[in-house]
Amino acid sequence: MKGRKWFPVIAASIVATFWAAQAMAAVEVQWWHAMRGSRGEVVDTIVKAFNDSQSDYKVNAVYKGEYDEVVNAGVAAVRAGKQPHILQSFEVGTQTMMLSGAVYPVYQLMKDKGYDIDWKAYLQPVLSYYMDKDGNLMSMPFNSSTPVMYYNVDLFKKAGIDAPLSKTDPVTWDQMGEMTKKLVDSGVPGGMVTAWQSWTQVENYCAMHDLPFASKANGYEGLDTELLINNPKQVNHIARLKSWMDDNRFFYGGQKYQGPKSEFIAQNAGIYIDSISGIAKLKDAVKDFKWDVAPLPVEAWMEKPQNSIIGGASLWVFKGHSDKEYEGVAAFMNHLARPDMQILWHKETGYFPITIGAYEQLKEEGYYKEDPYQEVGIQQLTRREPTKNSRGLRLGYFVQIRNIINEELELVWNGSKTPQEALDAAVARSNKKLREFESIYKQ
Amino acid sequence: MLRKRSYFDSKRLPYLLILPQILVTVTFFYWPAVQGLAQSFMLSDPFGLHSRFVLFDNYIRLFKDPLYLRSIVITLTFSASTAALAITTGLFLATLANRILRFKNIIRTFLIWPYAVAPAISGILWLFLLHPSFGVVAIAVKKYLGVDWNPVLRGSDAMVMVILASAWKQVSYNFVFFMAGMQAIPKSLIEAAAMDGAGPFRRFWTITLPLLSPTLFFVTVMNIIFSFFETFGIIHTVTQGGPGGATNILVYKVYQDGFIGLNLGSSSAQSILLMALIITITLLQFKYVEKKVQYTG
Numbered sequence: 031m032k033g034r035k036w037f038p039v040i041a042a043s044i045v046a047t048f049w050a051a052q053a054m055a056a057v058e059v060q061w062w063h064a065m066r067g068s069r070g071e072v073v074d075t076i077v078k079a080f081n082d083s084q085s086d087y088k089v090n091a092v093y094k095g096e097y098d099e100v101v102n103a104g105v106a107a108v109r110a111g112k113q114p115h116i117l118q119s120f121e122v123g124t125q126t127m128m129l130s131g132a133v134y135p136v137y138q139l140m141k142d143k144g145y146d147i148d149w150k151a152y153l154q155p156v157l158s159y160y161m162d163k164d165g166n167l168m169s170m171p172f173n174s175s176t177p178v179m180y181y182n183v184d185l186f187k188k189a190g191i192d193a194p195l196s197k198t199d200p201v202t203w204d205q206m207g208e209m210t211k212k213l214v215d216s217g218v219p220g221g222m223v224t225a226w227q228s229w230t231q232v233e234n235y236c237a238m239h240d241l242p243f244a245s246k247a248n249g250y251e252g253l254d255t256e257l258l259i260n261n262p263k264q265v266n267h268i269a270r271l272k273s274w275m276d277d278n279r280f281f282y283g284g285q286k287y288q289g290p291k292s293e294f295i296a297q298n299a300g301i302y303i304d305s306i307s308g309i310a311k312l313k314d315a316v317k318d319f320k321w322d323v324a325p326l327p328v329e330a331w332m333e334k335p336q337n338s339i340i341g342g343a344s345l346w347v348f349k350g351h352s353d354k355e356y357e358g359v360a361a362f363m364n365h366l367a368r369p370d371m372q373i374l375w376h377k378e379t380g381y382f383p384i385t386i387g388a389y390e391q392l393k394e395e396g397y398y399k400e401d402p403y404q405e406v407g408i409q410q411l412t413r414r415e416p417t418k419n420s421r422g423l424r425l426g427y428f429v430q431i432r433n434i435i436n437e438e439l440e441l442v443w444n445g446s447k448t449p450q451e452a453l454d455a456a457v458a459r460s461n462k463k464l465r466e467f468e469s470i471y472k473q
Numbered sequence: 474m475l476r477k478r479s480y481f482d483s484k485r486l487p488y489l490l491i492l493p494q495i496l497v498t499v500t501f502f503y504w505p506a507v508q509g510l511a512q513s514f515m516l517s518d519p520f521g522l523h524s525r526f527v528l529f530d531n532y533i534r535l536f537k538d539p540l541y542l543r544s545i546v547i548t549l550t551f552s553a554s555t556a557a558l559a560i561t562t563g564l565f566l567a568t569l570a571n572r573i574l575r576f577k578n579i580i581r582t583f584l585i586w587p588y589a590v591a592p593a594i595s596g597i598l599w600l601f602l603l604h605p606s607f608g609v610v611a612i613a614v615k616k617y618l619g620v621d622w623n624p625v626l627r628g629s630d631a632m633v634m635v636i637l638a639s640a641w642k643q644v645s646y647n648f649v650f651f652m653a654g655m656q657a658i659p660k661s662l663i664e665a666a667a668m669d670g671a672g673p674f675r676r677f678w679t680i681t682l683p684l685l686s687p688t689l690f691f692v693t694v695m696n697i698i699f700s701f702f703e704t705f706g707i708i709h710t711v712t713q714g715g716p717g718g719a720t721n722i723l724v725y726k727v728y729q730d731g732f733i734g735l736n737l738g739s740s741s742a743q744s745i746l747l748m749a750l751i752i753t754i755t756l757l758q759f760k761y762v763e764k765k766v767q768y769t770g
Binding site for chain 2: 284296429
């Protein structure tokens with residue numbers, strides 16, 4: 031048989047090819063993320079820049095679905111022993127990830143791999159959300175945003191309100207009351223709407239007014255934390271919004287952003303509170319009126335309002351890989367923090383740059399003169415050093431707690447409960463979840 | 474004596490033949506179910522690196538939680554309404570379609586179409602109609618009829634919306650079965666009744682409906698199971714269980730607590746209870762309702 035003769039040769043050459051490829055191939059680093067569409071494209075650009083810049087490592091970025099799907103994929107992978115090197119997880123999952131015992135803290139990784147990083151050169155309110163109580167960075171912040179206030183300049187002018195508002199000094203809630211009144215009086219169906227109510231009206235309200243959201247420094251200093259959002263000031267804020275519902279100065283458009291956003295676009299509301307990352311969407315969608323961005327309102331008694339807190343996600347490194355691979359992970363993390371990458375990320379997605387250097391460079395380039403909207407969020411985020419109340423939230427079962435807060439607020443809006451009753455119930459229900467979470471880790 | 478030729482002596486062969494089926498069932502049903510059962514007695518972090526055996530704690534906590542009990546009531550209301558609406562509409566349409574003389578096939582095909590729509594898509598479609606901010610029908614209703622329709626804020630409105638979306642999808646399914654059932658009813662019976670002077674309504678009550686009872690029973694069981702489980706996609710796209718938990722049916726709560734909230738212990742306990750509940754309901758239906766069913770025509 032003729033074929034037989036060639037078989038060993040072919041087999042040997044196949045084996046040789048594979049063996050050579052194996053020896054030459056770069057070390058692969060897997061990264062699972064939740065960025066799709068245009069954000070996903072920016073991720074790919076950043077990864078490509080890294081892969082092209084050297085030949086030792088190759089990062090492989092994979093879109094695994096929405097935040098919760100990515101986290102669940104990570105959970106399943108860890109359980110099966112096939113975890114990726116890097117996993118993007120949303121901010122509310124921070125406590126779960128931190129305590130999981132499955133992660134390699136980023137500060138440790140960078141130190142072990144010989145990167146001497148000056149963490150002070152980073153935007154502190156962004157880092158602080160992902161630090162442990164001693165100030166060690168557990169995960170690398172990736173996409174971070176903060177809520178701001180959008181307003182319809184045309185409707186403001188029609189209602190006789192001075193516009194534009196300051197981009198650095200927030201209006202007070204009393205002024206908000208007057209402005210929304212004027213808007214409604216001038217014939218606008220509603221005054222203000224808000225997206226993500228738990229994040230914007232409770233979590234950030236507490237942070238900016240230096241009120242504790244939860245005991246034990248918002249949970250940073252112990253699992254035996256309890257919610258404190260039924261304090262008189264928070265209750266008063268919710269009660270005020272509820273009273274504004276009577277004359278349409280405030281109305282409820284849903285838990286997420288779709289409802290409120292469409293009310294703002296349809297000019298049914300003159301003011302819309304949402305994440306700064308909504309800028310791009312509004313630029314696309316709004317054609318028939320002029321709008322602008324201002325910092326979130328604060329109380330008149332708060333002379334020096336604190337920084338707002340972030341939302342978004344960070345990159346966690348999983349344990350269980352080889353040293354060589356971790357070198358690649360560290361090199362990639364270092365690459366991410368480079369000013370040019372940060373500037374690209376910020377310009378393309380609207381998420382914050384995480385280093386002060388990148389921010390300064392953007393300022394020098396005059397980027398914020400061209401695009402003044404973007405800076406409102408950064409200035410609001412960095413206007414003070416974070417305190418224990420404004421550096422972030424560290425709660426177990428935080429997703430469920432947010433859900434509880436959303437539910438109870440809805441019961442206020444539809445008149446089933448008074449603000450005090452609802453917030454008391456939110457605290458009591460959340461505390462049960464917190465105790466349950468605590469008992470997992472109390473052996 | 475005749476001996477059967479096709480007799481296999483082997484004791485093992487039958488087992489070997491059903492092995493593939495058993496393997497599939499064990500892998501995809503029993504194994505996860507047993508894991509769920511085990512998980513329901515544990516408190517653990519999602520990665521499974523810290524777990525504690527807590528016996529019935531997860532169950533006790535659920536029964537002490539007024540919101541869980543409320544979720545059971547919501548689920549029962551939701552399923553009963555969805556099933557009732559979908560069955561009556563399906564039956565009504567089938568009766569009418571059965572009487573049409575022209576374009577029969579075209580009309581039937583159109584009525585079957587919604588069944589091919591995935592629940593999540595059905596939810597989105599209804600959202601585009603009934604969402605207070607961007608729903609076409611909702612805006613019209615508010616503007617011209619002056620109805621204060623707001624499912625984002627009011628629990629009862631939200632309930633109506635998810636029931637409509639779920640029932641709409643299921644109507645086609647019921648329609649197909651009723652249609653087939655009606656075709657099996659001998660024309661002669663109905664014609665005889667008509668000659669005896671029974672009007673269309675009377676004929677329906679005394680002849681069609683009793684003869685349809687096996688179909689009706691089957692469809693009821695299937696509809697209840699559908700509204701317990703498969704409506705997940707509709708709830709997820711339309712209300713996410715809100716407002717204020719007013720449409721948080723059991724299966725959605727399992728997902729919210731387990732998949733999103735990563736509270737696996739409680740979520741597993743809820744799955745087990747949900748399974749127990751649906752088994753009980755189905756058994757009750759077979760025990761009490763099936764007696765009234767006439768299987769012979």
